[in-house]
Amino acid sequence: MNSGLLVSCSVDEDKSGAIDLKELKHYFEKLQVKFTNEEINEIFKTCDLNDDMGISFNEFIVLLCLVYLLNKLQLA
Numbered sequence: 760m761n762s763g764l765l766v767s768c769s770v771d772e773d774k775s776g777a778i779d780l781k782e783l784k785h786y787f788e789k790l791q792v793k794f795t796n797e798e799i800n801e802i803f804k805t806c807d808l809n810d811d812m813g814i815s816f817n818e819f820i821v822l823l824c825l826v827y828l829l830n831k832l833q834l835a
């Protein structure tokens with residue numbers, strides 16, 4: 760796992776090596792991606808593959824793919 764990348768893109772605010780729900784919300788705000796709280800919760804749960812309530816680097820890759828696809832669908 761490469762937590763350095765998470766830190767460098769300042770998603771992982773408390774540098775815990777994983778992104779929690781609050782950090783994810785901040786991240787989407789920074790990206791100016793408009794998701795409702797419900798959608799963010801859903802995305803978080805979907806991407807937290809091992810259910811440890813944190814998004815690790817590998818799970819973050821899954822998350823970015825999912826957000827990319829959701830955005831494409833919204834624009835289409």
Ligand SMILES: [Ca+2]
Binds near residue numbers: 810
């Ligand atoms: Ca996890």
